[in-house]
Amino acid sequence: MSAVSDKVIAISKTYLGPATESFLARQCKGHLKVELANLTAANIKDLAKWVQEGAGLIMDADKASQLASRISSVT
Amino acid sequence: MKATIRNKLVAGFSGVLLLMAAVAAIGGYAVFSLRHDANDATRVGARLNSLALEIQVHDLEASRRVKSYLAEAAAPSGEKKRQMYLDEATFEINEIQSLAAKAMAIAPTPQTRAKFTKITEASTQFGRSLATAVAANKAGPDSENAKAATAAYEDAAEDLHDSAEDGEVVGHDASQTSLEAIDRTSSRSVALVIGISTLGLLLGITVSYMLARAILIPVDHLKQVAENVSLGNLDMAVRRYSDDEIGDLADSFSRMVTAVKFFRMEAELSQSEAEAAVHEVKP
Numbered sequence: 301m302s303a304v305s306d307k308v309i310a311i312s313k314t315y316l317g318p319a320t321e322s323f324l325a326r327q328c329k330g331h332l333k334v335e336l337a338n339l340t341a342a343n344i345k346d347l348a349k350w351v352q353e354g355a356g357l358i359m360d361a362d363k364a365s366q367l368a369s370r371i372s373s374v375t
Numbered sequence: 376m377k378a379t380i381r382n383k384l385v386a387g388f389s390g391v392l393l394l395m396a397a398v399a400a401i402g403g404y405a406v407f408s409l410r411h412d413a414n415d416a417t418r419v420g421a422r423l424n425s426l427a428l429e430i431q432v433h434d435l436e437a438s439r440r441v442k443s444y445l446a447e448a449a450a451p452s453g454e455k456k457r458q459m460y461l462d463e464a465t466f467e468i469n470e471i472q473s474l475a476a477k478a479m480a481i482a483p484t485p486q487t488r489a490k491f492t493k494i495t496e497a498s499t500q501f502g503r504s505l506a507t508a509v510a511a512n513k514a515g516p517d518s519e520n521a522k523a524a525t526a527a528y529e530d531a532a533e534d535l536h537d538s539a540e541d542g543e544v545v546g547h548d549a550s551q552t553s554l555e556a557i558d559r560t561s562s563r564s565v566a567l568v569i570g571i572s573t574l575g576l577l578l579g580i581t582v583s584y585m586l587a588r589a590i591l592i593p594v595d596h597l598k599q600v601a602e603n604v605s606l607g608n609l610d611m612a613v614r615r616y617s618d619d620e621i622g623d624l625a626d627s628f629s630r631m632v633t634a635v636k637f638f639r640m641e642a643e644l645s646q647s648e649a650e651a652a653v654h655e656v657k658p
Contacts, residue, residue, distance in 0.1 A: 317630030319637035326641070358636040359629075360612050 305339040307374045308347065315359065315367045327354055341375055348372035379619045383589055387582045394575045401571050405564035412560045416553030419481055420546075426478040427539070427546030430471050430494060434539040437467035438532050441505060445525065448512040461509060468505075471498045471535075478542070483549065490538075490545040497531070497538040504531035593621040597628060609636045 301309075312320045324347075325336045331350040332343050339347065352368035359367075444460035447453050475494040482488040504527050511524035593616035603611040613629035615622045 314626075315630065315633065316637065317627075317634040319634035322641065323637055358640065359633045363629075 301337040302339055304341055304344065304374060305337050308339060308344075308371055309336075311370045311374065312351070312367060315355070315363060319358075323354065324351075327351055344372060344374050377618060380590060380621065383586060383619070387586045391575075391579050391582055394578055398568070398571045398575050402568045405567055409557070409560045409564050413553075413557045416556040419483055420550035420553035422481060423478055423487070423549040424543075424546035426474050427542040427544075430474050430478075430542055431539045433467045433470045433474070434535055437464045437471070437501070438536070440464035440467060441528070441532070444509070445512065448516050464505065465502070468498050468502045471539075475542075478546075483552070487545050487549060490541050494535070494538045494542050497535040501528075501531045501535045504528040589617060589619075590621070593617060593625065597621070597625060600628060600632070604632055604635070609639070
């Protein structure tokens, strides 16, 4: 697993708990067409956008926005 | 320091304990102060009363000695006896002055001191008048001069007697005043202890209320969320009320609810996809 993937998973864990990896895998595969394990810094901006959208369906908008913002700061 | 429930409880109860300690210390100080004031006031009042009574006794003794002296003054013999009466009267006057000086030293107010100063002055005048009367009576007991000197002595004796009586009244008043001082200190101490205790009680109630609110409101909210989730309603937002253990619990709960929502959504999606695939296979 790439370092970027590890950082994204670590950040998301505090918001999504046991659903983290399934949620991120769905965003990566469905929207970015990459595996979660192979994320790079170039994917971060798009991932943050899709995470905000997807997370908005299962948590309140503020938290989803906060999660996306934290993911977008990953380098 | 993080405002955890443990820290809030420790701070709240430490505050209440400190307050109780302050109440105990003030109460102890008030009792000690009351006892000290009471001892002082009682000692001074009783001593002044006793000195005033002693002065009266010496005044009566001095007058009795002088009366005996004057009764013997006309007698041709008995010089030695007369001198003895005179010495004893002088001794009594000195005693009165010594006792009055002691009373002035401990008198609690200027008014009290003035009464005993008057006794000193009256006894001095008594001594002078006595000396003049003795000299005049030696020269001729029946002379006009002796009669005038004896009358002046009697006035001085009367004045000393009145002053001694005033002194006794002042001594009695000092005792009474000491009792009033004890009453005043007692009332002040009781009011102080009641005031501080009431303040302690109010603060204790406020701290308990705030602690109860800080714990009960977030716990009640979490209970409502748990009930909703258990009934299948996953849409209720989990609020983090405070940055403490209950706040951390709310975060954990929020994560769990989010994960359950996601898994449910994923299951529904998988089911839809499966159903679509079945429709495609069976046209």
